[in-house]
Every structure is written in C-alpha cells, then in structure tokens.
Amino acid sequence: MPRCPVMGLLLTSVPVAPAFVVPQAEIEGERGTRPPSGFVTPATSSSAGSSSSSRPWCLATAATVAALGSRSSRTVMRGLKDRVKKDFSVKSAMIRRLGKWRLMKEFDMRKQIMENPDMAKRCGKSQEALIEDFNRASNYLKTSLGLEDQSAEICISKVSTGLNMQYLGKPNIPSNEEMATVMDWLVENLAVTREDGSLKRVVEQYPFMLGRSLDDLEESQNFCPEDIDFKVAVADDPALIDKTYNCQGICASQCVSCWYNG
Numbered sequence: 001m002p003r004c005p006v007m008g009l010l011l012t013s014v015p016v017a018p019a020f021v022v023p024q025a026e027i028e029g030e031r032g033t034r035p036p037s038g039f040v041t042p043a044t045s046s047s048a049g050s051s052s053s054s055r056p057w058c059l060a061t062a063a064t065v066a067a068l069g070s071r072s073s074r075t076v077m078r079g080l081k082d083r084v085k086k087d088f089s090v091k092s093a094m095i096r097r098l099g100k101w102r103l104m105k106e107f108d109m110r111k112q113i114m115e116n117p118d119m120a121k122r123c124g125k126s127q128e129a130l131i132e133d134f135n136r137a138s139n140y141l142k143t144s145l146g147l148e149d150q151s152a153e154i155c156i157s158k159v160s161t162g163l164n165m166q167y168l169g170k171p172n173i174p175s176n177e178e179m180a181t182v183m184d185w186l187v188e189n190l191a192v193t194r195e196d197g198s199l200k201r202v203v204e205q206y207p208f209m210l211g212r213s214l215d216d217l218e219e220s221q222n223f224c225p226e227d228i229d230f231k232v233a234v235a236d237d238p239a240l241i242d243k244t245y246n247c248q249g250i251c252a253s254q255c256v257s258c259w260y261n262g
Contacts, residue, residue, distance in 0.1 A: 085237055089205045090154045103150075109157035109171055110134055122170045133173050134160075140176045144183070145200040155207035162211055172211055179210050185217055191235040198235065206238035219244045225259055 093107035105111065113119055113130050120130040134156060141152040160171035183199060186209070192198040203210065209217075220241050224230040234240045243259040 086239060088158075088208065088239055090151045090207065093154045093158070103154070106161065107154055107157045109160050109173075110153065113171070119169060119171065122168065130171070130173075134171075136176070137173050137179070140179060141203070144180070145194075145203060146197075147200065147204070151204060155203060155210065158207040159211040162208075174211055181214065182210055182212060182217070185214060189217070189221060189231065191231045202235060202238040206241065209238060209241050212241065216244070217241065223259065228259070 093104055094101045095104050096102075110131060113127060113134065117127055120127045123130055125133070134153075137156045137159075138149075138152040141147045141155055142149065147155065156173060160173050162172035165171050183194075183203070186192060186202065187194065187199060190202065192202055194200075220234075220243055221230055223244050224233075240259070
C-alpha cells in the first residue's frame with residue numbers, strides 16, 4: 001500500500017519526546033522529591049486506595065454544602081431586601097419654603113377645622129368641640145409616648161386623614177382607648193417596647209397605624225410571608241403593617257397592599 005508523502009513528511013519533521021518510566025523503588029527512595037517533567041510514574045495500589053477512600057468524604061461534603069445552600073431559613077427581611085422604603089413619618093409633613101420648614105396644610109388638622117366650619121357639622125359637633133377632641137388625642141400621645149407638641153399633632157392629623165375624611169369630609173380622630181389598644185398590640189407583636197423609645201419611634205414613622213383596628217393588624221400579621229420575621233420587619237419598616245396580601249411577588253410590586261410592593 002503506497003504511503004502518503006505529506007503524512008510521511010509530517011511524521012518525520014515533528015520531534016517526539018520519549019516517555020520514561022521511573023521505577024517505583026527510586027520514587028519511594030526520594031521521599032517527597034517530585035520526578036522531573038516528562039517522566040511518567042506508575043500508579044500504585046496505595047495511591048489508588050487513598051483516592052478511592054477519599055471519594056465518599058468528598059461526596060458527603062458536597063451534599064452538606066448543597067443542603068445548606070438550599071435550606072429555606074427564616075430571615076428578617078427576606079424578600080424585602082430590594083424594597084424601597086417610603087417616608088410616611090412626621091418629618092414628611094414638613095416642606096421647606098423660603099429657607100424655612102413649614103407644616104403642609106393637609107397635615108394641619110387644627111387649621112382645617114378652624115377654617116372649615118362644615119367639617120365640624122359633618123361630625124355633628126361644634127368647631128370648639130371638634131378642636132377639643134383633637135387636643136385630647138394629641139395630649140394623650142404626649143403623655144403616653146413623650147412626643148413633642150408638633151409631632152403629636154401631626155400624628156393625629158395623619159390618622160384623621162382616613163377614608164371618612166377623604167370621602168365624607170369628616171376627620172377620623174381616634175379615642176384614647178382605641179390608641180391604647182393599638183399600642184398594646186404593637187408591644188405584644190412587634191420588637192418594640194415603651195421603655196427604650198422604640199414604640200415612640202414606630203408611631204412617629206407611621207402614625208396611620210393608630211387608626212387601625214385589631215382586625216386590620218391581625219390580618220396583616222396573618223398574611224406575612226413565612227420567610228419574614230413579622231416582629232422585626234414591621235418594627236424596622238412600620239408601613240408594612242398595612243400589607244394585607246401576599247402574592248409571592250407575582251405582582252412585580254404593582255399592588256398597593258402586597259407585602260412585596262416597593
């Protein structure tokens with residue numbers, strides 16, 4: 001059979017380095033010295049045995065790492081890490097004009113009552129009686145939580161801007177008993193206390209919670225996703241107290257009442 005001249009040229013022109021086999025006795029005698037490059041050492045039964053014996057350990061380690069990585073742990077803000085907090089605090093009621101901070105009209109309920117007599121008529125009260133009701137609620141926050149005068153009035157003003165105010169023109173001023181019930185529930189179900197001022201902080205951050213009923217608060221707690229610690233998450237972002245739906249993020253932060261809404 002005739003040989004290909006091209007293949008013959010390639011085979012003869014490329015030098016091939018010979019492979020050498022080092023006897024096992026010489027390798028063991030070196031005690032830790034590595035053979036030069038280009039030498040091939042035969043595999044021994046001991047090295048093969050150690051490789052096979054370490055294989056179960058490697059598999060067990062890999063399985064453990066995979067299990068830890070896939071374990072669904074209960075974390076504080078899991079699923080809410082990318083959520084942008086919205087400012088509903090007392091400070092959000094202020095606006096800067098001509099270099100001075102001024103209270104926005106919609107959050108000055110006292111002024112609205114005095115300027116709009118029909119507001120008191122809708123509530124079946126006189127202006128003086130409605131203002132006295134507003135003062136009573138503000139004073140309760142000052143004595144029970146230690147709020148400043150303006151902060152207490154802003155909190156009650158924000159609570160008053162509920163559905164009754166929006167659609168009926170009647171301010172929803174909560175009673176002292178209603179506010180006390182809400183604050184007791186917050187202490188029992190959130191990571192807040194009266195003594196360290198954390199209850200005062202969450203009320204100032206989200207005053208609207210003072211106008212919620214126990215059914216509203218418990219509904220939010222029941223809909224809290226399992227991988228979120230309700231106590232800590234709501235204490236960190238009190239606006240979550242109004243989240244009463246959980247669609248597992250399908251809404252892409254489009255539904256207002258969803259836990260995953262941004």
